[in-house]
Amino acid sequence: MKTRRDFIKISAAGVGAAAIGLHALSWDSVTAQFVADGDTSPVSDEELTNYPTFCEVCFWKCAGFTYVDKKGNIRKIIGNKDDPHSNGRFCPRGTGGVGMYWDEDRLQTPLIRETKADGTQYFRKASWDEALNLVAEKMNKLRLEHGPECLALFSHGTGGKHFSHLVKAYGSPNITAPSFAQCRGPREVAFTATYGEDVMSPERTDIRDTKCLVLIGSHIGENMHNGQIQEMSEAIDQGATIITVDPRFSTAASKSKYWLPIKPATDIALLLAWMHVIIYEDLYDKAYVEKYTFGFKELKEHVKNMTPEWAYGITTIDPNVIRKTAREMAAASPAVLVHPGRHVTWYGDDTQRSRAIAIVNALLGSWGRRGGFYNPEKVHLPKYPAPPYPKPKRSWRDAYPPGKYKLVTEVLSTGICDASIPNADLDCHLRGWIVYGTNLMASLPDQKKTLEAISHLDFLVVIDTMPMDIVQLADVVLPECTYLERYDPIRTSPHREPYIALRMPAAEPKHETKPGWWIAKELAKRLGLGDYFNYENYEDVLDWQLKKVGSSLEEMKRIGVKKFNREFDDLYFLQNLEDFEFNTNTGKIELYSTELEMEGYDPMPKYTHHEEPADGYYRLNYGRAPMHTFSRTSNNHNLWDLMKENSVWINPKVAKLWDIENGQYIWLKNQDGIVTDFPVKARVTERIRWDSVYLVHGFGHTDKKLTRAYGHGASDSKLVSKIHMDPIMGGTGMRGNFVTFLKEKPGKEVNA
Amino acid sequence: MRYAMAVDTKKCVGCGDCVVACQTENNVPHGYCRDWIVENVAGTYPKLEIELRSERCNHCENAPCVRCCPTGASHIVDGGIVLVTHDECIGCGACIESCPYDARYPHPEGYVDKCTFCVHRVTDGENPACVDVCPTHCLHFGDLDDPNSDVSKILKNRKWKVLAPEAGTKPQLYFLT
Numbered sequence: 001m002k003t004r005r006d007f008i009k010i011s012a013a014g015v016g017a018a019a020i021g022l023h024a025l026s027w028d029s030v031t032a033q034f035v036a037d038g039d040t041s042p043v044s045d046e047e048l049t050n051y052p053t054f055c056e057v058c059f060w061k062c063a064g065f066t067y068v069d070k071k072g073n074i075r076k077i078i079g080n081k082d083d084p085h086s087n088g089r090f091c092p093r094g095t096g097g098v099g100m101y102w103d104e105d106r107l108q109t110p111l112i113r114e115t116k117a118d119g120t121q122y123f124r125k126a127s128w129d130e131a132l133n134l135v136a137e138k139m140n141k142l143r144l145e146h147g148p149e150c151l152a153l154f155s156h157g158t159g160g161k162h163f164s165h166l167v168k169a170y171g172s173p174n175i176t177a178p179s180f181a182q183c184r185g186p187r188e189v190a191f192t193a194t195y196g197e198d199v200m201s202p203e204r205t206d207i208r209d210t211k212c213l214v215l216i217g218s219h220i221g222e223n224m225h226n227g228q229i230q231e232m233s234e235a236i237d238q239g240a241t242i243i244t245v246d247p248r249f250s251t252a253a254s255k256s257k258y259w260l261p262i263k264p265a266t267d268i269a270l271l272l273a274w275m276h277v278i279i280y281e282d283l284y285d286k287a288y289v290e291k292y293t294f295g296f297k298e299l300k301e302h303v304k305n306m307t308p309e310w311a312y313g314i315t316t317i318d319p320n321v322i323r324k325t326a327r328e329m330a331a332a333s334p335a336v337l338v339h340p341g342r343h344v345t346w347y348g349d350d351t352q353r354s355r356a357i358a359i360v361n362a363l364l365g366s367w368g369r370r371g372g373f374y375n376p377e378k379v380h381l382p383k384y385p386a387p388p389y390p391k392p393k394r395s396w397r398d399a400y401p402p403g404k405y406k407l408v409t410e411v412l413s414t415g416i417c418d419a420s421i422p423n424a425d426l427d428c429h430l431r432g433w434i435v436y437g438t439n440l441m442a443s444l445p446d447q448k449k450t451l452e453a454i455s456h457l458d459f460l461v462v463i464d465t466m467p468m469d470i471v472q473l474a475d476v477v478l479p480e481c482t483y484l485e486r487y488d489p490i491r492t493s494p495h496r497e498p499y500i501a502l503r504m505p506a507a508e509p510k511h512e513t514k515p516g517w518w519i520a521k522e523l524a525k526r527l528g529l530g531d532y533f534n535y536e537n538y539e540d541v542l543d544w545q546l547k548k549v550g551s552s553l554e555e556m557k558r559i560g561v562k563k564f565n566r567e568f569d570d571l572y573f574l575q576n577l578e579d580f581e582f583n584t585n586t587g588k589i590e591l592y593s594t595e596l597e598m599e600g601y602d603p604m605p606k607y608t609h610h611e612e613p614a615d616g617y618y619r620l621n622y623g624r625a626p627m628h629t630f631s632r633t634s635n636n637h638n639l640w641d642l643m644k645e646n647s648v649w650i651n652p653k654v655a656k657l658w659d660i661e662n663g664q665y666i667w668l669k670n671q672d673g674i675v676t677d678f679p680v681k682a683r684v685t686e687r688i689r690w691d692s693v694y695l696v697h698g699f700g701h702t703d704k705k706l707t708r709a710y711g712h713g714a715s716d717s718k719l720v721s722k723i724h725m726d727p728i729m730g731g732t733g734m735r736g737n738f739v740t741f742l743k744e745k746p747g748k749e750v751n752a
Numbered sequence: 753m754r755y756a757m758a759v760d761t762k763k764c765v766g767c768g769d770c771v772v773a774c775q776t777e778n779n780v781p782h783g784y785c786r787d788w789i790v791e792n793v794a795g796t797y798p799k800l801e802i803e804l805r806s807e808r809c810n811h812c813e814n815a816p817c818v819r820c821c822p823t824g825a826s827h828i829v830d831g832g833i834v835l836v837t838h839d840e841c842i843g844c845g846a847c848i849e850s851c852p853y854d855a856r857y858p859h860p861e862g863y864v865d866k867c868t869f870c871v872h873r874v875t876d877g878e879n880p881a882c883v884d885v886c887p888t889h890c891l892h893f894g895d896l897d898d899p900n901s902d903v904s905k906i907l908k909n910r911k912w913k914v915l916a917p918e919a920g921t922k923p924q925l926y927f928l929t
Contacts, residue, residue, distance in 0.1 A: 041779060042870075043779075078884075078885075079885075088884075089769075089886065090885060090887075091769055092767050095772040221767070233890070236763055249800045251765050251802070254800070255762070255763075255765075261797070626765060626766070626768065627767060627768045627772075638776070638782070641772075642771060652796075685793065686793060686800055687793060687797075687802075
């Protein structure tokens with residue numbers, strides 16, 4: 001019915017100031033920062049005022065201070081030494097967070113999609129009143145005609161909490177984030193099945209005190225999870241052994257004693273062989289396994305024939321190396337950490353691979369032990385008084401037949417897409433989306449399905465700071481100010497000791513942008529839900545909450561971060577074989593999962609062979625670069641300076657075969673004929689296996705309004721059109737896509 | 753007093769935080785940098801090594817940039833820090849050509865610019881911004897004449913190298929290997 005919602009190139013009428021052209025090194029356009037008035041010298045800290053904040057450039061949320069000069073200009077952001085996430089040291093993205101504030105491409109005013117007589121669409125600049133009234137009108141209509149459950153919220157980041165509160169008050173349970181089904185979901189489900197608890201964020205990994213750190217495809221150092229990098233660096237100083245399993249010679253691999261250049265998609269075979277060696281060479285922690293685990297006998301029988309020689313044929317890893325590394329882990333036990341990783345949705349059997357990781361840790365007795373996994377604590381802030389939420393009558397799950405993804409513990413973002421596409425079995429599909437702080441075109445795989453779901457919507461509201469690709473599809477755009485210009489909920493993430501951190505504005509919101517809490521409150525007012533936002537300013541909420549835990553807004557404005565005492569002295573709660581009942585069916589660590597068995601899944605992980613690339617195709621692997629967060633930082637000038645585009649890593653042997661030179665721009669085409677929008681630079685490097693290629697995620701933006709990021713590099717998300725669903729929890733396995741090279745610009749028909 | 757910096761290549765992950773911190777601390781214009789990352793890959797798959805280095809001005813004891821400066825803008829101050837007086841620099845670029853480390857760049861305001869070891873911080877007893885921000889703690893700074901300084905201690909205990917020793921510049925940037 002609708003062919004509307006074409007991608008709008010926002011350059012159309014009424015959007016205010018003209019876009020500044022792309023002049024990488026031109027002084028005229030790049031001086032937006034502080035130098036416009038000829039001020040080019042450093043300013044000593046005495047001349048600057050600082051305000052506490054915690055970072056929103058990634059999910060690690062390091063606490064620090066924003067420094068502002070006498071003219072009110074934000075100059076720099078420096079870590080807070082009292083913060084365990086950063087220890088006073090921000091990563092490049094946190095340090096470069098100033099670039100988000102200064103970005104001249106920021107969304108400036110509310111925008112409303114309009115259609116001209118000739119059918120072309122454009123965004124019209126609107127007042128807040130008009131935009132909010134329109135969104136409320138659409139939401140009211142939806143509630144009246146179809147029920148509040150037909151609304152969904154996608155959110156990512158701290159400010160999302162304001163909108164999840166709004167959506168719950170409105171009456172919808174459909175609140176999702178790509179961080180589950182596209183990222184850490186399998187890990188949480190697998191660890192919960194094994195230990196009755198999940199890994200949490202920040203991860204409860206005791207890297208600082210470990211004697212042996214094992215990374216399975218986890219590229220710490222390229223993923224810049226600040227606390228983990230710092231602790232890995234400390235572990236290197238302490239002489240810890242690092243073992244890295246990765247088809248690519250990652251930065252972490254280059255710091256490792258052992259690098260296992262594994263054939264992609266075979267990790268479970270290696271993990272099973274490690275179990276075999278640890279069990280059959282009698283290297284496991286006997287007292288721990290005896291006291292805490294269930295199903296050891298079954299596991300021993302299960303891995304009987306899974307010898308290193310068996311795994312060699314699958315993984316291409318030398319059996320002697322498999323034995324040596326298993327022994328090295330056991331020698332460090334229990335101060336050994338087989339890291340569960342974070343982005344683990346790879347091949348569709350990811351819960352089982354994460355289970356295998358959980359099991360190896362259990363055999364080595366590392367859960368609950370120093371140098372393994374600790375027991376974090378967090379501060380529980382009381383909820384600001386609000387009426388109880390209405391009880392939803394339906395949910396996104398109604399889109400699936402019962403029995404699918406039985407162990408899902410959070411709302412699936414891809415499930416929301418499925419539930420938004422009308423089908424005969426659905427009495428009501430989802431009809432309205434609010435998207436907060438996540439660029440769905442890059443964060444979800446299978447863009448075709450996302451676009452299809454969006455095409456069926458009655459309305460799409462996007463709240464963001466930047467004109468991300470998803471913004472082009474919105475009906476209404478609500479521009480939020482950056483995290484440096486707003487209050488947000490207190491950070492209470494779990495750690496070795498419980499901490500809280502405050503984010504407060506260091507400057508007035510630029511342009512006509514507004515903080516998330518204000519936008520949510522104003523919408524609530526217009527929806528008759530004002531009771532749920534019973535305050536004038538968000539400061540009232542923060543002060544009320546802080547006073548309940550013995551602090552105050554005034555105190556937090558001074559110190560930024562506050563440490564509390566642990567409630568229980570049980571950081572390493574299994575260190576001395578203390579009695580403990582796990583939150584599983586058997587009360588034990590389940591090597592053999594009764595829960596998985598009951599739901600009809602394999603109770604112990606098995607190796608399954610995955611599809612391999614056809615002739616002339618290469619497995620598409622993707623990952624992170626330390627100076628960028630997903631697709632959200634690619635236009636940030638400070639970080640763009642460090643990395644302007646991604647490149648496709650190609651092994652020299654492969655490059656020779658294709659006659660591709662280092663630095664040459666090529667196009668990538670995947671198994672479904674999908675071609676990258678823009679050419680991508682070939683990086684011919686020994687660091688990558690011959691059967692795969694590698695892209696840093698988050699590039700290839702299609703919105704010209706992102707004047708720096710537009711057209712630079714290739715979008716891996718676009719090439720991930722084939723998804724291998726995890727049957728246990730609905731994770732979207734994304735590493736079963738294959739690409740080939742095009743040396744000439746492809747014709748239009750290829751891209752259709 | 754002799755200021756020096758040691759860069760631990762065993763710990764550096766090449767994240768570029770030193771570059772951004774320098775940019776915001778010293779107001780370095782976008783598109784330019786006073787420090788940068790070098791990645792050297794050696795070997796063939798799967799026998800590989802990477803060396804990652806954070807590089808900047810070496811604050812040479814025998815500094816060719818100072819010797820060749822026609823106006824005296826490039827000079828050495830207490831502690832051996834090589835500086836450029838912006839007002840005296842005519843932007844001729846001789847120093848840029850003479851530097852074996854490619855550490856200098858022409859600032860768009862017309863003078864030549866480079867790392868100052870954050871002299872404004874160091875004189876207050878603080879570390880340069882890059883040292884204080886590095887998440888891997890791979891940068892060490894201090895006074896070589898003080899045997900108890902961070903940099904003296906680490907150079908005593910670890911193997912190190914300098915870049916382009918053949919240039920005879922007596923650089924004060926050390927790389928722990």
